[in-house]
Amino acid sequence: MATLNFKHLRYFWMVAKTGSIARAAEQLHLTPQSISGQLTEFSATLDVELFRRAGRNLELTEAGRRILSYAEEIFTIGDELLEVLRDQKVKKTLPFRVGIADNVSKLIAYRLVEPALKLGEQVRLVCREGRLASLLAELSIHRLDMIIADRQMPANLNVRGYSHLLGESGLSVFGTSGLAKELSGSFPALLDNAPFLLPGEDVAIRPKLIEWLETSNLRPRIVGEFDDSALMKAFGQAGAGLFVAPTAIVDHVCEQYKVSVIGRIDAVVEHLYAITTERRLTHPAIVAISKAAREDIFGVGKD
Template sequence: MLNFKQLHHFWNVARAGGIVRASERSGLAPQTLSGQIAILEASLGVSLFRRRGRGLALTETGQMVLDYAEEIFRVGSELEEALHNRAAGRAIPFRVGIADVVPKAIAWLLLAPSMKLAEPVRIVCREDKMVRLLGDLAIHKLDVVLADSPMPAHTDVRGYNHKLGESSISFFAAPSLAESLTGSFPANLVRQPMLIPGADAAVRRPLMQWFEEQHIAPHIVGEFDDAALMKAFGEAGVGVFPAATLIAEQVCHQHGVRCLGEASAVSEAYYAISVERRISHPATLAISRSGLEGAKRD
């Protein structure tokens, strides 16, 4: 069985970048740390470090073991914090990063199950570009990131994608603009002013492809990273705008607009991205189990 005390010594040495520095930080003798790591390597049957000049560098296997150790001790720290909060009667903190391209109404649907747990949760939401949120996720400033696409393959962050659901896209317009449209959907979109999501939105490419397939050359009058701002312009009658069909009723009620039709071939997916292979935070677990459709039914 894995000796977690030895693993913890390895973790400290790897993070410190060498045995001497780890010894200074921990107060343990270098010989003690070196001996414990040697025992761990022998029990695992692998080499975790290799000599590099006067210091040590992780082997490929050592890097893999470090990744697991990071996850093990992070989960242990979260467990300790959760137990401490429970004993003190305090709410469990749930730190969520929301990519700025995710509609706020969708974010609420995704997060709603976390607010219904038996144990109280104190949710802290931060909205930003996905790349910056992933950076904070990597250093454990966030518990989860909600996004409209999986984590980019080229990123250096070690994380896992958990798909929560998807929705087709519908088009909306203020009554004054809707009444001026002639013909049936989607032909009535031809030559109409169009508001579209910004380049960072995952739905942007399939949306433009759908326009091309439908022989609609959109007259784009605005591009928006913020979906709420796009809807505000649409509400003012500036142009037709797309939004998730799942929240069509809410969009119409909140912004006083009309639904023109659904582009069923265009869909937008939503993901929870975590650094955990197996989710342990109770709030993240709640939203992953419920998913978008489950949250909508609730």
């Protein structure tokens, strides 16, 4: 079984950060030949290719990128240890690694995660964004503590995890004041033939929204489809079309994107889940997020 050589790991880390052996050698005050030899030995010990040539620079292989993510964490913790030793008053931070599915509203994601930053102990937040499948792969190897998603964990994936409902919200339709003036009639009839920005195929509410439009005999003019909710709102802010967002964040959407509420669709409900490897939530940050979601953001349990 291979033994990890931390000197080799640091050399690899420095080359990965700087993009070349020459620049890493300057930082480490070593010769390029020495760094190159150590990398070759490290690669042979692990039995994986770490880099490939990209012109004059080096780029990481898939294995190299995975090793780099661990190296970043190892040396960050090492630097933190040295800081603690230099100053005994420095508190140890609680690492909290959150994956956010790319179709989740960034405003809701921020409001959900915010309570974790207000705990009594110091939290070091690491946020990753991506497709749910790739985030679940990271969760399965404990590279993430929690995923925020708009759907439960798919049953067909061989990943040990549990879905915890954070809350649910109906939808509101938003638009600029200029676009609103061009619309005639009352809501929801005004949606017929109105320019509309539709959530992308990966967004859980899309089928429900389309079904509601069809049932209501409404045919808006689809001018764009967006997997990324923030990008969709940016186009909406520019007046490209009407768009939907959870009613739970109406005030934040109106303030940040300078739009107004055109109407509400209570029949279409968006659900938000925390996906974790814990059946019962124990991580202090996740417990704080769950509590704030129920009591403040989505209003569950309010009088």
